[in-house]
Amino acid sequence: MPRVKRSTKRSDRRKKILDRASGYFLTKSKLYQAAQEAVERGLKFAYTGRRQKKRQFRSLWIVRISAAAKLNGTSYSQLINGLKKAGVELDRKILSDIAIHDAAGFTKLAEQAKAALAAEKKVA
Numbered sequence: 001m002p003r004v005k006r007s008t009k010r011s012d013r014r015k016k017i018l019d020r021a022s023g024y025f026l027t028k029s030k031l032y033q034a035a036q037e038a039v040e041r042g043l044k045f046a047y048t049g050r051r052q053k054k055r056q057f058r059s060l061w062i063v064r065i066s067a068a069a070k071l072n073g074t075s076y077s078q079l080i081n082g083l084k085k086a087g088v089e090l091d092r093k094i095l096s097d098i099a100i101h102d103a104a105g106f107t108k109l110a111e112q113a114k115a116a117l118a119a120e121k122k123v124a
Contacts, residue, residue, distance in 0.1 A: 061096035068099035072110035082113025085120055 014032050020042075021028055021035035028038040066076035074082070083090070088109065090098075099106045 058092060061092040064096040064099050065092060068096075068103075068106050069110060072107055074110055074114060078117065079110060079113050082115075082117040083109065086112045086116035088112060 017032065017036050017039055018029070020039045023029060024035065024038050027034045029035060062076065065079065069076050069079040072079075083095075090109075095106075095109070098109065
């Protein structure tokens with residue numbers, strides 16, 4: 001079997017890890033093995049953090065919509081149910097943005113939702 005000279009491959013890989021670990025405390029930024037463990041751990045947290053961010057934003061949007069709905073005399077669940085029945089297909093991100101920046105527009109949406117729920121009650 002021929003002898004393999006690793007030359008740049010090995011040093012490049014190690015350098016990449018150490019660059020990612022710059023700013024870490026003590027040996028985690030200096031020694032390769034410690035840096036590798038720290039970087040892998042950090043990447044794992046970054047991965048889970050990207051997923052948690054989506055959950056946290058959805059939760060925030062729901063809180064904002066709920067607060068605006070209560071100002072308009074309805075609950076969050078009734079508002080969402082009424083909007084679905086009225087055929088309004090706005091997602092929670094847009095609804096929360098409307099609630100913050102356009103109170104009059106949100107009031108119209110809330111009235112639309114209430115009307116759709118009232119119309120359904122009359123039918124049933």
